[in-house]
Amino acid sequence: MARRRQIYEGKAKILYEGPEPGTLIQYFKDDATAFNAQKRGTINGKGVLNNRISEHVFTLLGQIGVPHHFIRRLNMREQLIRQVEIVPIEVVVRNVAAGSLSKRLGIEEGTQLPRTLIEYCYKDDALGDPLIAEEHIACFNWCSQEELHDIQDMAIRINDFMCGLFAAVGIRLIDFKLEFGRLWDGDYSRIILADEISPDGCRLWDMVTNEKLDKDRFRRDLGGEVEAYQEVARRLGLMPEGGDNAVLDLETHRKKKGS
Numbered sequence: 001m002a003r004r005r006q007i008y009e010g011k012a013k014i015l016y017e018g019p020e021p022g023t024l025i026q027y028f029k030d031d032a033t034a035f036n037a038q039k040r041g042t043i044n045g046k047g048v049l050n051n052r053i054s055e056h057v058f059t060l061l062g063q064i065g066v067p068h069h070f071i072r073r074l075n076m077r078e079q080l081i082r083q084v085e086i087v088p089i090e091v092v093v094r095n096v097a098a099g100s101l102s103k104r105l106g107i108e109e110g111t112q113l114p115r116t117l118i119e120y121c122y123k124d125d126a127l128g129d130p131l132i133a134e135e136h137i138a139c140f141n142w143c144s145q146e147e148l149h150d151i152q153d154m155a156i157r158i159n160d161f162m163c164g165l166f167a168a169v170g171i172r173l174i175d176f177k178l179e180f181g182r183l184w185d186g187d188y189s190r191i192i193l194a195d196e197i198s199p200d201g202c203r204l205w206d207m208v209t210n211e212k213l214d215k216d217r218f219r220r221d222l223g224g225e226v227e228a229y230q231e232v233a234r235r236l237g238l239m240p241e242g243g244d245n246a247v248l249d250l251e252t253h254r255k256k257k258g259s
Helices: 046-063 099-105 134-139 145-167 225-235 246-257
Strands: 006-009 013-017 023-028 031-034 039-042 070-073 078-082 089-096 112-122 171-185 188-194 202-206
Touching: 023 046, 046 070, 046 078, 046 145, 046 225, 089 145, 112 134, 112 145, 134 145, 145 171, 145 188
Parallel strands: none
Antiparallel strands: 006 013, 013 023, 023 078, 031 039, 070 078, 089 112, 089 171, 171 188, 171 202
């Protein structure tokens, strides 16, 4: 498909004009950032892996009734999505203490939380995506109370499903980030899941060893980022066993399966 006009470029993805009104092409980059883009780097093949993993998770979520923007994968790095008005809130779902939560509250990383915790951050890179409360959301009308209820309900449902999905392949879902958007139909809109779900936005630990299989390997200079992303894809059945080249292995596997 011919590349169209660029609409937006973020830290990990580029959005292009889609082939039909109301659609966009989402391109996954290999760029890696951390600490509000203060740390930058490249993880070769990350875009290919994230595209495939996100496609897989979104497809499964759609099968259980979670509405989302994903339409279909176009190639190794691009997918066709519905154009939405992004709600300026990052929704962070936490099952286990890690990252900023451990630092803020002094809770040892790896501590199982007594219940699933949902936090909200205001989407603004210049401000460092600050933590906000529901009162901020209501006060500044970033979304309506009804929309927030829909977001909360979907976040819990997504978490329940993904915990089971990853547990089945020996991975513990520590926490993850979600974004939502308004899909407009004339004067009416509804909230649907947007962005991506991949090791970029999820903390994923091996259930036995607690080995990190996510972007924390980049954040904390642990190395082995590509291998970790590949391992997640392999366990989900998206890559053959034993390969060491993210791009070539994934494309070969795709052709064999005819997907």
